[in-house]
Amino acid sequence: MSGAVTTFLRSSIGRKQLIAVSGLLLCGFLVAHLAGNVLLLVGSDAFNIYAYKLHQLGPLLYVAEAGLVALFGGHLALAMKLTWENKVARGQKYYVKNRTGRGETIMSATMPYTGLIILVFLVLHIIQFKYGPYYSTEVDGVMMRDLYKTVIEYFASPLNTAWYVVAMFAAAVHTSHGFASSFQSFGWNHPKWMPGVKSIGVIYAIAVGGGFALITILLHVKGA
Numbered sequence: 001m002s003g004a005v006t007t008f009l010r011s012s013i014g015r016k017q018l019i020a021v022s023g024l025l026l027c028g029f030l031v032a033h034l035a036g037n038v039l040l041l042v043g044s045d046a047f048n049i050y051a052y053k054l055h056q057l058g059p060l061l062y063v064a065e066a067g068l069v070a071l072f073g074g075h076l077a078l079a080m081k082l083t084w085e086n087k088v089a090r091g092q093k094y095y096v097k098n099r100t101g102r103g104e105t106i107m108s109a110t111m112p113y114t115g116l117i118i119l120v121f122l123v124l125h126i127i128q129f130k131y132g133p134y135y136s137t138e139v140d141g142v143m144m145r146d147l148y149k150t151v152i153e154y155f156a157s158p159l160n161t162a163w164y165v166v167a168m169f170a171a172a173v174h175t176s177h178g179f180a181s182s183f184q185s186f187g188w189n190h191p192k193w194m195p196g197v198k199s200i201g202v203i204y205a206i207a208v209g210g211g212f213a214l215i216t217i218l219l220h221v222k223g224a
């Protein structure tokens, strides 16, 4: 690794910027995933054909999945390191002890906890759906996975649906704060623009978190 890259990664601001970039890219993935999930409301064939076509991408899909794992993994590892460093710094005597003094708000303080909920959600989510019950169906003479059935079966349970709504709430809180603070990590926190950036973060969080939650509730109603 070149000296400049090592110095960048070792610096706290360099790591913050990597957390910011990976977080924003993950926000982009969520929009694409939400758009795909809307097809669950259109019907079983529409959703199954969409999932089938994605899987037909073969190696390209593996590259995209490896990219996602790298983004999630990198974001998580760097965020954990940052949280730990802040905790250690807070324990030191010279550190200002009150919340506002160390630039922390309720929203920023909850980031590790909402992040943890998202991590647990994600591990279970992939086990439940990607590696979940496998059914087959035939659409227009083509045999494919009936992923729609796997999803509908899962959301038939009110408990599973409630867990998703809670996890989506955590994701909305996490992304609304993360969105605005990513801009701050690049020093783009001009008083003139910051209120606008914060509003965009909140609108994004409500649209995406609320969108996923609404889909789960509608699927519950459909499948119960």
Ligand code: HEM
Pocket: 030, 033, 037, 051, 054, 065, 068, 118, 122, 125, 126, 129, 130, 131, 147, 151, 164, 171, 212, 213, 215, 216
């Ligand atoms: C309404 C809520 C959601 C539903 C119904 C849903 C549905 C699904 C389904 C059916 C799959 C399996 C796709 C396949 O194997 O082809 C999947 C994969 C995945 N989902 Fe979700 N999802 C939801 C929310 C989320 C959220 C909020 C996140 C992120 C925080 C997320 C992240 C992922 C990831 C990373 C994968 C694996 C992608 C891959 O490896 O190809 N999902 N989801």
